[in-house]
Each structure stands twice: as C-alpha cells, then as structure tokens.
Amino acid sequence: MLGRLNHVALAVPALADAVARYRDMLGATVSAPQALPEHGVTVVFVELDNTKIELLEPLGEGSPIAAFLAKNPKGGMHHVCYEVTDIVAARDRLVAAGARVLGDGEPKIGAHGRPVVFIHPGDMFGTLTELEEV
Numbered sequence: 001m002l003g004r005l006n007h008v009a010l011a012v013p014a015l016a017d018a019v020a021r022y023r024d025m026l027g028a029t030v031s032a033p034q035a036l037p038e039h040g041v042t043v044v045f046v047e048l049d050n051t052k053i054e055l056l057e058p059l060g061e062g063s064p065i066a067a068f069l070a071k072n073p074k075g076g077m078h079h080v081c082y083e084v085t086d087i088v089a090a091r092d093r094l095v096a097a098g099a100r101v102l103g104d105g106e107p108k109i110g111a112h113g114r115p116v117v118f119i120h121p122g123d124m125f126g127t128l129t130e131l132e133e134v
C-alpha cells in the first residue's frame with residue numbers, strides 16, 4: 001500500500017527566511033511559493049535527490065498550522081507524506097482500523113495537484129501523516 005516518501009513538511013514562522021537559508025546557505029533548489037488558501041498555508045518545496053522538504057507558513061485566519069507554531073514558535077517538523085496508489089482504499093483501511101481521517105475525511109487536492117488525506121497524529125504514534133495518491 002505505501003510507496004515512496006513524498007515529502008517531509010517543516011512548519012516555519014517566516015517562509016522567506018527559511019527559503020533563504022536552504023537556497024543561499026545550503027545551495028538547495030527551492031520552488032516558488034504556492035499560496036494554498038484551501039489548505040491555509042503557503043508552501044515551497046526543497047528538491048532533494050530522494051524526496052522533498054515542504055516548507056509551510058500559515059496563510060489566513062484559521063490556518064491548521066497556527067496552533068502548531070504557537071506551541072513551536074521557532075518552527076518544527078510538522079508531517080510526513082507517503083505516496084499511495086489508491087487513496088480511498090488506504091483511507092478506508094485506516095478508518096476501518098479506527099484511525100481518524102482529518103477534515104471531512106474526503107481526499108482534497110494538495111500542492112502537487114493530486115488527492116491527499118491526513119491521518120490524526122494521535123492515531124499514527126504522534127506523527128501527523130499525509131497520504132498522497134500518485
């Protein structure tokens with residue numbers, strides 16, 4: 001059921017500062033910022049050979065990462081994202097096992113234009129876990 005690690009997401013208080021650090025200090029290739037109001041974040045992707053780092057900044061009122069940053073004002077590791085070939089089947093297996101799928105439980109289009117769901121960290125041993133259908 002699980003494929004590649006699609007990305008590891010880091011919530012940051014100021015995206016521009018984080019982009020400068022990764023691009024200028026580490027020479028990384030960083031995508032242009034994408035404002036995603038439906039997700040309440042602005043994101044960039046740091047391209048690595050074997051996966052991506054997603055840098056997240058809150059966007060708008062009620063951003064789902066606002067509380068996280070309030071608790072972790074310097075930022076921190078926010079979630080991991082695994083690739084799956086059938087997101088509905090994966091979701092249904094997790095729900096059948098009692099895991100909470102966040103939001104209304106239906107896949108939403110994520111930053112890569114593909115369907116994603118999030119599993120509550122409390123049901124994934126403390127790590128907020130995103131699945132992306134590829």
Ligand SMILES: CC[C@@H](C(=O)O)C(=O)SCCNC(=O)CCNC(=O)[C@H](O)C(C)(C)COP(=O)(O)OP(=O)(O)OC[C@H]1O[C@@H](n2cnc3c(N)ncnc32)[C@H](O)[C@@H]1OP(=O)(O)O
Binds near residue numbers: 036064116
């Ligand atoms: C860019 C688009 C997309 C992509 O394509 O990649 C994205 O990645 S969008 C990323 C932003 N969107 C989301 O994170 C959506 C899912 N997240 C949520 O719904 C919420 O963040 C949450 C997980 C329900 C937490 O919301 P919060 O307001 O913090 O609620 P609580 O305070 O009640 O937290 C409950 C519980 O969970 C702990 N927590 C919160 N965030 C995390 C986290 N990132 N990792 C681990 N644990 C987390 C929080 O500390 C609480 O713990 P307890 O106090 O022990 O209950």
Ligand SMILES: [Co+2]
Binds near residue numbers: 007009054079081130
């Ligand atoms: Co993500």
